[in-house]
Amino acid sequence: MKKEKKPKVAWGIAGAGEKMVETLEMMKKIKKEYEDVVDIDVYISRSGDQVIKYYGISNEIETNFNNIWVEINANSPFLAGQIQLGKYEFMLIAPCSANTVAKIALRMGDTLLANSAIMGQRADIPLYIMPSDYEVGVTITKLPDGKDLKLTLREEDVENINKLAAMDNTNVLKEPEDIEELFARYFQ
Numbered sequence: 001m002k003k004e005k006k007p008k009v010a011w012g013i014a015g016a017g018e019k020m021v022e023t024l025e026m027m028k029k030i031k032k033e034y035e036d037v038v039d040i041d042v043y044i045s046r047s048g049d050q051v052i053k054y055y056g057i058s059n060e061i062e063t064n065f066n067n068i069w070v071e072i073n074a075n076s077p078f079l080a081g082q083i084q085l086g087k088y089e090f091m092l093i094a095p096c097s098a099n100t101v102a103k104i105a106l107r108m109g110d111t112l113l114a115n116s117a118i119m120g121q122r123a124d125i126p127l128y129i130m131p132s133d134y135e136v137g138v139t140i141t142k143l144p145d146g147k148d149l150k151l152t153l154r155e156e157d158v159e160n161i162n163k164l165a166a167m168d169n170t171n172v173l174k175e176p177e178d179i180e181e182l183f184a185r186y187f188q
C-alpha cells in the first residue's frame with residue numbers, strides 16, 4: 001500500500017538565548033513523540049546560528065533533526081515560497097528574538113524568518129510565535145557560562161508582541177510547554 005506523506009511543520013529558530021535550551025529540549029521530546037505523524041524542518045536565522053553555537057547546542061540540533069537550513073538571505077533558503085505553496089501545516093518561531101517580532105509587527109520582510117512569517121500570513125498559513133520575553137520588566141537570563149544577565153523589556157517590545165497577537169491566524173505562545181499543547185492540538 002502507498003504510504004501517505006506526513007504533514008510538515010517549519011520550525012524557525014531566531015537569535016534569542018532566552019528559552020533557547022528549554023525550547024530545544026521540548027522540540028526533541030515533540031519530535032520523538034510525533035515521529036510517525038509529522039516531519040519538522042528547521043530554519044535558523046543567521047543570528048540564531050551564532051546563538052546556538054554560543055550555547056553549544058548546534059551539534060545537538062544536527063543530531064536530533066534531519067532537515068536543517070541556516071539563513072543566507074530573506075529568500076534563501078526559499079522558505080517563504082514553500083510556506084505559500086502550503087508545504088507546511090504551520091510555521092513556529094521559537095524562541096523568537098525581539099528583532100524578528102518587531103520586523104513582523106512592522107511588516108519588514110528583510111530576513112529569512114520575518115519574510116517567511118509575513119508571506120505565510122498573507123497565504124493564511126497559521127503562525128505561532130514564542131517571544132524570548134513577553135512582559136515589561138526585568139528578566140534574569142542565563143548566559144552560556146552560567147552567569148546571570150539582567151535584561152529590561154521595554155513597553156515598545158511588548159507593543160510589538162501585542163500587535164502580532166492581534167493579527168489573523170497568528171498566535172503568541174508564552175512558554176515551551178505551549179508548543180507541546182500546539183502539537184497535541186494538530187497531531188494527536
Ligand SMILES: Cc1cc2nc3c(=O)[nH]c(=O)nc-3n(C[C@H](O)[C@H](O)[C@H](O)COP(=O)(O)O)c2cc1C
Nearest residue numbers: 014015016017018045047048054097098099100132
Ligand atoms: C548570545 C546571544 C543571546 C541573545 N539573546 C537574545 C534574547 O534572548 N532575546 C532577544 O530578543 N535578542 C537576543 N539576542 C540579540 C539578537 O540575536 C539580535 O537582535 C539579532 O539581530 C536577532 O536576529 P534574528 O531576529 O534575525 O534572529 C542575543 C544575541 C546573542 C549574541
